[in-house]
Ligand SMILES: Nc1ncnc2c1ncn2[C@@H]1O[C@H](COP(=O)(O)OP(=O)(O)O)[C@@H](O)[C@H]1O
């Protein structure tokens with residue numbers, strides 16, 4: 135898992151660079167530039183989709199993960215997680231398609247499909263990260279007179295944060311990678327240039343969509359990686 | 375003072391009820407260390423955790439300084455009890471300073487005062503505050519973490535401490551060092567301490583009293599010396615071991631059995647004078663000291679008798695000396711190592727403090743049996 139992430143991390147900039155050389159050489163640059171207005175408009179649409187669905191997934195996923203990890207949920211949590219795990223095996227394209235059958239076309243089903251696809255890794259990692267906090271730490275905290283919410287906030291979450299962040303990172307990678315599909319159900323975004331470019335066999339148009347998507351993926355992964363490095367406390371951060 | 379009154383815990387398990395504590399009654403006087411000792415699974419941890427209510431009790435009462443703790447709420451109770459566990463339980467996400475300040479912060483102390491306290495406590499266990507306050511637990515060795523675990527429990531100066539095998543996870547050499555450090559601290563702090571251990575040697579060393587548990591019941595609650603010398607029953611005798619008399623050697627110091635009136639003579643004194651002293655005292659040797667009263671050798675009665683020389687001239691070198699504070703185990707070990715029946719004992723400044731002889735050691739160990747017989 136780690137390895138493949140590293141590979142994609144290395145491969146994406148390299149491929150982008152090679153592509154850039156080829157594009158410049160073949161005069162494609164002008165063809166791409168012809169779509170500049172579309173690129174700006176669709177990139178914005180694309181980013182709104184990513185930010186909204188990804189943000190919502192974080193805002194919902196982390197509390198759900200916390201809730202499932204509470205002792206009172208112990209009996210049900212594993213079942214819920216099993217349902218979630220089965221959910222992850224459904225291809226994201228299918229999730230998007232199912233979302234359309236429920237909500238029709240437009241922003242709403244695209245948002246919802248992406249939200250669901252990103253939700254799972256966040257919930258799973260939050261839950262697993264919190265469960266992995268050693269019992270003796272919670273015991274020490276309780277024995278010292280911390281109340282449950284204080285233990286959650288000052289002991290459990292900081293110690294699970296690295297794993298939670300990994301979940302967010304995976305979720306956003308899935309999200310950014312899936313967002314071009316939103317176009318297929320009328321959600322807009324850079325998928326419009328890519329898929330239309332494929333249909334028309336217009337390489338310039340295709341690249342006008344693909345290059346910003348690739349750049350966005352790299353940027354988002356870089357940003358989440360940086361916040362993981364900086365926001366997770368030093369004592370529990372294997373990166374530091 | 376901690377008093378347990380018919381403390382009982384019954385765990386309801388799928389395989390039926392398990393009685394982990396069975397009407398445990400005992401009292402730990404203020405300022406003393408009581409060791410809960412026994413084989414694994416005998417209910418030591420359960421008894422301890424009922425005191426700070428990590429495990430709710432089934433029946434019975436717990437009184438701290440005469441007050442029934444049932445009247446206090448959990449959080450209030452726990453913040454006034456220091457708690458140390460075997461796994462140490464330092465929070466890895468917090469610095470050493472933050473770890474130590476946890477309870478003071480919960481109690482609403484001024485942060486400045488809490489930080490000052492953290493630095494003082496680190497000093498107390500010989501960890502340089504400048505170096506350690508900003509570190510994270512993972513940057514410390516096991517022994518250092520254990521020390522921090524103990525001082526963290528002491529941070530808010532609770533009168534009562536609960537310690538569950540606190541030194542169980544460290545190597546034997548470090549453990550001895552930390553035990554000694556802790557005893558030194560305790561001699562000043564005078565906390566009332568419940569201390570769980572499964573190690574008889576640790577119990578003998580650390581305890582003012584030892585409570586020996588079996589299957590949730592106290593088999594004997596007594597001073598270490600009495601537990602070793604007069605085990606209440608077969609179980610206790612087996613648990614403390616066949617070498618229990620040897621273990622008692624650790625409870626007595628060389629100074630306690632040293633004969634301060636043993637013959638001693640300055641190096642310039644006459645050998646014949648030493649001989650007279652030995653005859654009078656019924657001793658075979660006399661210790662020769664220098665001008666500072668440090669032992670430098672010894673003379674034998676047969677050589678000193680009728681000799682016109684100075685004691686220093688016919689003296690033999692001493693095989694070894696022992697410090698007055700050393701325990702009899704160290705004394706006997708030195709005696710065996712040097713194949714001798716006696717050793718010169720010195721005080722902290724190295725001055726002669728008497729001689730320790732093998733018969734005196736034997737007599738000291740046998741004392742308690744003679745008393746028991748007389749009674
Ligand atoms: N939460 C629990 N549920 C059921 N049985 C328990 C529980 N905790 C401890 N016990 C049982 O109580 C007994 C005493 O355990 P414990 O106090 O941990 O022993 P010790 O600390 O002396 O090794 C053991 O038989 C153990 O299996």
Ligand SMILES: [Mg+2]
Nearest residue numbers: 418419420570
């Ligand atoms: Mg135990």
